[in-house]
Amino acid sequence: MQLHKLKDYLGQYTEWLNSRAAEKRLHYWESQAIWQKNWDSDVTDFGQMYDQSLQNSTTRRLWKREAYDPKRMLLAFIAIEPHFVHSMFSDLFNEDKETHARVDRFVFYCDQLLQQYRQQYPAKTDNSHYHDDGYGIISLYLSFRYPTLYAPYAAERQITLLQKLGAANVPLAGDFPRHIKLMRTLQNFINKEQTLLERHQARLRPEHYQEESLLLAFDFGCFIVEKV
Numbered sequence: 001m002q003l004h005k006l007k008d009y010l011g012q013y014t015e016w017l018n019s020r021a022a023e024k025r026l027h028y029w030e031s032q033a034i035w036q037k038n039w040d041s042d043v044t045d046f047g048q049m050y051d052q053s054l055q056n057s058t059t060r061r062l063w064k065r066e067a068y069d070p071k072r073m074l075l076a077f078i079a080i081e082p083h084f085v086h087s088m089f090s091d092l093f094n095e096d097k098e099t100h101a102r103v104d105r106f107v108f109y110c111d112q113l114l115q116q117y118r119q120q121y122p123a124k125t126d127n128s129h130y131h132d133d134g135y136g137i138i139s140l141y142l143s144f145r146y147p148t149l150y151a152p153y154a155a156e157r158q159i160t161l162l163q164k165l166g167a168a169n170v171p172l173a174g175d176f177p178r179h180i181k182l183m184r185t186l187q188n189f190i191n192k193e194q195t196l197l198e199r200h201q202a203r204l205r206p207e208h209y210q211e212e213s214l215l216l217a218f219d220f221g222c223f224i225v226e227k228v
Contacts (some may be wrong), residue, residue, distance in 0.1 A: 002166030
């Protein structure tokens with residue numbers, strides 16, 4: 001990544017944070033706060049807890065939109081195999097294990113559960129669990145659970161971001177481990193920009209997650225990608 005390009009974008013982003021447009025992704029911070037408040041793997045009703053953890057007062061588009069409904073399918077899987085899904089999340093959130101292996105296992109387990117679901121409910125037309133979306137929803141789980149370690153991911157966005165930053169060896173189809181490193185690197189640069197941090201903090205409302213979060217690096221990356 002070329003430092004002069006990054007510095008230029010940081011300056012532009014700092015100015016942009018004073019605009020109304022800077023509120024467009026604040027729903028991520030609200031959902032992160034809700035997840036942090038509600039997630040408890042020790043509860044008796046794991047399905048209810050999962051449902052309460054993934055909420056938002058303004059939009060459900062992060063987990064429900066046209067031809068995309070991962071939350072509904074996870075709730076269906078929990079209804080069938082609550083203990084197994086509990087163990088899936090325990091594995092996903094185990095930071096002692098390699099991240100890429102964890103996310104791939106989560107998708108594999110969803111594949112298995114989808115087969116079981118379709119056998120149990122042959123009349124239903126569901127043919128996807130939506131967690132094989134290129135780590136989109138799984139990166140959301142990780143970023144909500146560990147705000148300083150992970151950020152939402154999309155391969156196309158990553159590729160464009162790396163290109164605009166002048167990075168070498170831009171992947172052709174995305175690279176989730178590289179995304180994790182990139183978001184943490186961007187956050188390190190952001191943390192040195194006091195005016196940027198103050199303007200970001202000023203846009204947050206009480207219902208938003210207030211502590212340090214890689215959602216800021218994610219938002220900065222989205223700003224760069226969207227720049228004409």
